Amino acid sequence: MNTVKSIVAIIGRPNVGKSTLFNAITRRRKAIIDDIPGVTRDRNYMDVERDGKSFLLVDTGGFDTGSDSEMARMIREQAQMAIEEADAILFLMDGREGLHHTDIEITRMLQKINKPVFYTINKVESAELELNSTEFYQLGVEPLYTISAKNRVGINDLMDEVTGSLHDIPLKKNEGEETVVSVIGRPNVGKSSFVNRILGYERLLVSDQPGTTRDSIDTVFRYKHKTIRIIDTAGIRRKSRVSLRIEKYCIMEALRSIRNSSVCLLLIDASQGVTDQDQKLAAEIYEMGRACILVINKWDLIEKDNKTHDNYMSEVYAQLPFLDFAPALCVSALTGLRVRKVLDLIEEVEGIYEQKVSTSEFNKLLKTAFARNPLPRLGRGSVKIYYGTQDGTSPPSFVLFTNAPQDVPENYKRFLEREIRERFGFAGTPIRLFFKERPKRAKK
Numbered sequence: 001m002n003t004v005k006s007i008v009a010i011i012g013r014p015n016v017g018k019s020t021l022f023n024a025i026t027r028r029r030k031a032i033i034d035d036i037p038g039v040t041r042d043r044n045y046m047d048v049e050r051d052g053k054s055f056l057l058v059d060t061g062g063f064d065t066g067s068d069s070e071m072a073r074m075i076r077e078q079a080q081m082a083i084e085e086a087d088a089i090l091f092l093m094d095g096r097e098g099l100h101h102t103d104i105e106i107t108r109m110l111q112k113i114n115k116p117v118f119y120t121i122n123k124v125e126s127a128e129l130e131l132n133s134t135e136f137y138q139l140g141v142e143p144l145y146t147i148s149a150k151n152r153v154g155i156n157d158l159m160d161e162v163t164g165s166l167h168d169i170p171l172k173k174n175e176g177e178e179t180v181v182s183v184i185g186r187p188n189v190g191k192s193s194f195v196n197r198i199l200g201y202e203r204l205l206v207s208d209q210p211g212t213t214r215d216s217i218d219t220v221f222r223y224k225h226k227t228i229r230i231i232d233t234a235g236i237r238r239k240s241r242v243s244l245r246i247e248k249y250c251i252m253e254a255l256r257s258i259r260n261s262s263v264c265l266l267l268i269d270a271s272q273g274v275t276d277q278d279q280k281l282a283a284e285i286y287e288m289g290r291a292c293i294l295v296i297n298k299w300d301l302i303e304k305d306n307k308t309h310d311n312y313m314s315e316v317y318a319q320l321p322f323l324d325f326a327p328a329l330c331v332s333a334l335t336g337l338r339v340r341k342v343l344d345l346i347e348e349v350e351g352i353y354e355q356k357v358s359t360s361e362f363n364k365l366l367k368t369a370f371a372r373n374p375l376p377r378l379g380r381g382s383v384k385i386y387y388g389t390q391d392g393t394s395p396p397s398f399v400l401f402t403n404a405p406q407d408v409p410e411n412y413k414r415f416l417e418r419e420i421r422e423r424f425g426f427a428g429t430p431i432r433l434f435f436k437e438r439p440k441r442a443k444k
Contacts, residue, residue, distance in 0.1 A: 006055040006166040009082040012092035013102045014062025017122040021149035022059040045218040088116040095124040116165040120145045178227035182257040185267035190297045193333040233257045263291045271301045274319040289395045291353040291429040294328035349428035359389045369419045397432040405435040
C-alpha cells in the first residue's frame with residue numbers, strides 16, 4: 001500500500017527560533033533567519049527523511065495572540081491552518097525570555113486537539129538557563145524538551161520522539177509523481193493572488209505591499225489525478241535595490257526555486273509590460289533549462305479591441321526572444337479570468353518537457369533539414385553532421401555527431417532547433433543541442 005507523508009508543524013510566538021530549528025532539522029538554510037520579529041510570515045514546507053521515515057516539516061509565522069494588527073491576524077490564521085493540517089506539532093518557547101502569557105494561551109489551545117504535541121524550550125544554552133526553564137512546568141504539560149537550535153543541542157533526542165509518533169498514512173491509489181511548478185515574477189505582480197485563485201482559498205498571505213512573500217512557499221494539491229507542488233517565490237527585486245540581508249536571501253531562494261522546479265510560470269504585469277527585470281528572470285529560466293509558461297496577469301486593466309491581444313503578445317515575444325517557445329495566457333488573478341486554464345497548460349507542457357524522440361525519427365528530420373538548408377562551407381572543407389540522437393529529457397537534449405563541432409555556426413544551430421521544435425511539437429520547453437566529434441572507427 002502506498003502512503004502519503006505525515007506533516008510536522010513548528011509553531012510558537014514570534015522570534016523564539018522556529019526558523020533556526022527548521023534549518024537545524026532540515027540541515028540547510030531554507031527558512032529566512034533574521035533578528036526582526038515576524039520575518040517568517042507564511043508557512044514553509046520542506047521534505048525531511050529521518051530514521052527511515054519521510055515527512056513534511058512546516059515552518060510557520062510567529063503566533064502572537066496579543067497583537068491586533070492585520071498582519072498578526074493573518075499570521076495567526078496561517079499558523080492555525082498549519083495546526084489543522086499537521087499530524088504532529090512542535091510548540092517552541094523561548095528559554096531566555098522565560099514563560100510568556102502567549103505561551104500559556106497557545107498551550108491551552110493545543111490541549112484541546114487530539115494530536116501529538118511536543119512542548120519544546122529553545123535557547124537553553126547553559127546550566128543556568130536549564131535551571132530557569134523549570135518555570136515552564138507551570139503549563140501543566142509533560143514532557144518538556146530543552147534544546148538549543150542554534151547549537152544543534154538536544155535536537156536528535158527531540159526528533160527521535162517526533163518521528164516515533166508518526167504513522168504511515170495509506171494512499172488508496174498511486175496516481176503518478178508530482179509536478180513541481182514555480183511561480184516567478186517581480187514584487188507585486190500578483191503571484192500570491194494568482195496562486196490563491198488557483199487553489200480557491202487564501203493559502204498565501206496577500207498584501208498590496210511589495211515583498212509580502214519573503215520565502216518561497218510550497219503547496220501540494222491534486223488536479224485531474226495529478227499531484228502538483230506549486231511554489232510561490234519571493235518577488236525578486238533589482239540587485240541595485242536590494243539593501244537588506246533578507247532581500248538578498250530572497251533572490252537566492254527564488255533562483256533555487258527555479259532550479260528545483262520542472263515548469264516555471266513567469267508572471268508579467270500586463271499594465272507595465274515586459275521590464276528589464278522580467279527579461280533577467282526569463283534568462284535565468286532559459287539558462288537553467290526549465291519549461292516555461294508566460295502568464296500575463298492583470299489583463300482586466302488593459303483596454304482592448306480586436307487586435308489588442310495579438311499586438312500585445314508580439315511585443316512580449318519581441319522583448320523575450322529566447323522564450324519564443326513558451327506558450328502564453330492572459331489572465332486576471334483578481335477576477336479569475338483564464339486562471340484555471342493554466343493548470344491544463346502545465347500538464348501539457350510537462351508532458352512535452354519529458355517527451356522522447358526515437359533515433360530513427362530524429363535522423364529523418366536531420367536529413368530533411370539538411371536538404372532544405374545545407375550546412376555552409378568553411379574554407380576548403382565543409383562541416384558535416386553525420387547523425388544524432390536524443391540523450392536526455394527535462395529539457396529535451398540531443399547530441400549531434402560532426403567532423404567539426406566548434407565550426408557549426410550559431411545561426412545554423414538556431415535553424416536546427418526551430419526545425420526540431422516544429423517537427424516534434426516541443427512547445428513550452430527549451431531544447432539543448434550538443435555537438436560532438438564522431439568517434440573514430442577502430443582499425444581492423
